[in-house]
Amino acid sequence: MWGRSRRVWLAAVALVALVALPGQTPAAETRQICVTFGLGSTYADASPRRNGIWIPGQPSKDAGETYGRTDQPFPAIAMLARVRDASGVVWGWAPLDEHGCTGEFETPTNSVTLEYYDWAYFADDTGVVAYDCWSGDGCSFEQADVEVTLETGVTHYELVHLKPTAPMFWATVFSTFRLSLVHGLPLYAVLTRDETGTRRNLGGWPTANYRGTIGDSRGTDHSKFTLAHEWGHIQTILATTDVLASDIDYGYTPSMCSDDPESENYQPGCTPSTQHAIDSLEYQSAASVEGFANWYAMSVWNDESQKQAVYIRPRSADTFLAIYYEGEYQPICAEDHCPQGVANALDWAFALWDLQARAQLPGVGPHAVGGLLAAAYPWPKPQDFWQHFLGTLPEPVAGAWSTIGGDFAIDN
Numbered sequence: 326m327w328g329r330s331r332r333v334w335l336a337a338v339a340l341v342a343l344v345a346l347p348g349q350t351p352a353a354e355t356r357q358i359c360v361t362f363g364l365g366s367t368y369a370d371a372s373p374r375r376n377g378i379w380i381p382g383q384p385s386k387d388a389g390e391t392y393g394r395t396d397q398p399f400p401a402i403a404m405l406a407r408v409r410d411a412s413g414v415v416w417g418w419a420p421l422d423e424h425g426c427t428g429e430f431e432t433p434t435n436s437v438t439l440e441y442y443d444w445a446y447f448a449d450d451t452g453v454v455a456y457d458c459w460s461g462d463g464c465s466f467e468q469a470d471v472e473v474t475l476e477t478g479v480t481h482y483e484l485v486h487l488k489p490t491a492p493m494f495w496a497t498v499f500s501t502f503r504l505s506l507v508h509g510l511p512l513y514a515v516l517t518r519d520e521t522g523t524r525r526n527l528g529g530w531p532t533a534n535y536r537g538t539i540g541d542s543r544g545t546d547h548s549k550f551t552l553a554h555e556w557g558h559i560q561t562i563l564a565t566t567d568v569l570a571s572d573i574d575y576g577y578t579p580s581m582c583s584d585d586p587e588s589e590n591y592q593p594g595c596t597p598s599t600q601h602a603i604d605s606l607e608y609q610s611a612a613s614v615e616g617f618a619n620w621y622a623m624s625v626w627n628d629e630s631q632k633q634a635v636y637i638r639p640r641s642a643d644t645f646l647a648i649y650y651e652g653e654y655q656p657i658c659a660e661d662h663c664p665q666g667v668a669n670a671l672d673w674a675f676a677l678w679d680l681q682a683r684a685q686l687p688g689v690g691p692h693a694v695g696g697l698l699a700a701a702y703p704w705p706k707p708q709d710f711w712q713h714f715l716g717t718l719p720e721p722v723a724g725a726w727s728t729i730g731g732d733f734a735i736d737n
C-alpha cells in the first residue's frame with residue numbers, strides 16, 4: 326500500500342509543477358463588479374423635470390412610475406454580496422457601495438459567482454431586509470447565486486432574473502439611502518398577499534407590508550410612491566417618535582358623528598370612516614401622520630433643491646388624478662373649509678415640503694422636518710392639535726410654520 330500511495334503522490338507533484346510553469350497560468354487580475362437591477366419595463370423612473378422642464382398636461386398614464394428623480398440604472402445600493410471564483414471567496418460578505426459596486430478583488434478568471442441577499446446594510450448599522458411572503462408558502466429569505474462573466478475592463482453587471490421582491494427591495498433601499506431618519510435598526514419590507522400598511526410584526530421590528538400584484542390588478546409592490554409612503558411611516562412614526570396606534574384616529578366623518586359611546590359626538594348608528602383617501606378629510610391625528618408619510622415619499626422621489634414637487638398615489642377608479650404641482654396646488658381643506666381639528670394629509674405633505682424646500686430656514690433640512698412629527702404627539706384633544714403642535718416648535722420654525730399652515734389650510 327505504501328508503494329502505490331507514494332507513486333500517486335509523486336505523480337501529483339509532477340502535475341502541479343507542470344501547470345505552474347511560467348506562461349501556463351493566467352495572471353490574477355484586479356477586478357470589480359458593479360451590480361444593477363434589471364427592473365426595466367416594470368419600474369421605469371424618469372423625472373418630469375428632466376432638463377428642468379415641466380410639461381403640464383402630459384402626465385403619463387403610468388404616472389406611478391414616471392414621476393420623480395431619475396436614477397437609472399438601478400444600482401444595488403448597500404446590498405450584501407460576496408464573490409467567489411474557483412479558488413474560493415475573493416470578496417465579501419460586504420455591502421456594495423452607493424453605486425452598487427464591490428471593492429476591488431483579485432482573480433485569474435473573468436467568470437465568477439455573485440452571491441447576494443435582499444439585505445442592504447448601511448454604515449450606521451441600519452439594515453433593510455426584504456422578505457417574500459407572497460410567492461411561496463410561508464416567507465422566504467434566500468440567498469441567490471448568479472454566474473457572472475465579465476470581459477476584461479468591464480465592471481457593469483445587470484441582474485435580470487430577479488426575485489418578486491426586487492422592485493420593493495430596491496425602492497426601500499433607495500428611500501433609506503436618500504433619507505434615513507432611522508439609525509442602527511433592522512427595517513423590514515415584506516411582500517404580502519393581502520395588505521399594505523406599516524406594522525411591527527417581524528419579531529416586533531418595524532415592518533412595511535406591500536400587497537403584491539395579482540394578475541392584471543396592480544399591487545403596491547411596483548408603485549414607488551406607495552412604497553416610499555409606507556416606508557415613510559417607518560421613518561417618521563416609528564423612528565422620530567413613538568406614535569401608538571391609539572394616538573391616531575381615522576374615524577372622522579363629515580357629520581362629526583362618532584360610534585364611541587364615550588364621545589360627546591356619539592350617535593347611535595354612526596358609521597365612521599376608517600379609510601383615508603388622498604382627498605379625504607381626517608382628524609389632525611390621522612392627517613398629520615399620513616401627511617408626514619406623503620412628505621417622506623416626496624422627499625425620496627423629488628429633487629429637494631427644487632421648489633416644485635409631485636406626490637402621486639394611484640387610486641382604483643380615476644387613477645393618477647392626484648398629480649399636483651407647486652404653484653398650482655389648491656389645498657383641499659381651503660375648498661372644504663375644514664372644521665377645527667380636521668385637515669387633509671396631502672395638504673400636510675405639501676406644507677411640509679414647503680417648509681423644507683421653500684422656507685430656507687437655517688437648519689431646516691429633511692431630517693429636521695422629519696423630526697417635527699415628534700412634536701405633534703401626543704396631544705390632549707383633536708381640537709387642540711394645531712396650537713399644541715405649534716407651541717412645541719422652536720423658532721424660527723414656529724413662525725414660518727404658522728404662515729405655511731395658513732397657506733396650506735392645515736391650521737385648523
Ligand SMILES: [Zn+2]
Nearest residue numbers: 554558615618
Ligand atoms: Zn399611510
